[in-house]
Amino acid sequence: MKAVVMSAVAALALGISGVASADQALAQKNACMSCHGVDKKIVGPAFKEVAAKYKNDKTAEARLAETVKKGGKGNWGQIPMPPNPQVKDEDVKKIVHWILSL
DSSP states (O other), rough: HHHHHHHHHHHHHHHHHHHHHHHHHHHHTGGGGGTSEEEEEEOOOHHHHHHHHTTTTTTTTHHHHHHHHHOOOOOSSSSSBBBOOOHHHHHHHHHHEEEHHO
C-alpha cells in the first residue's frame, strides 16, 4: 500500500513539474528570460523576487498580466519594462501564474 501511495505522489510531482516546465518554456519562447532570470536579476528582477513581493497580493495575477501586456515603470527601479502586446493573453496568464508559484 505504501508503495502505491509513494508512486502516486511521485507521478503527481512529475505532472506538476511538467506544467511548470511548460510554463517556463512559454516564458523563454516569449523572451521573458532575456530580461529576467528565475533566481537572479538580469535587466529586470528575478522571477523569485517578483513572487516574493506579490506573495500575499490577491490582485497580483491580474496586475502583473497587465504589466506584461502594457509595460511598466517604477515598480523595480528606473528601467522600464517594455510592453509585450504580441504575447497571447492565455500565455501571459500561464506565465504570470508560473512566476507567482515560485
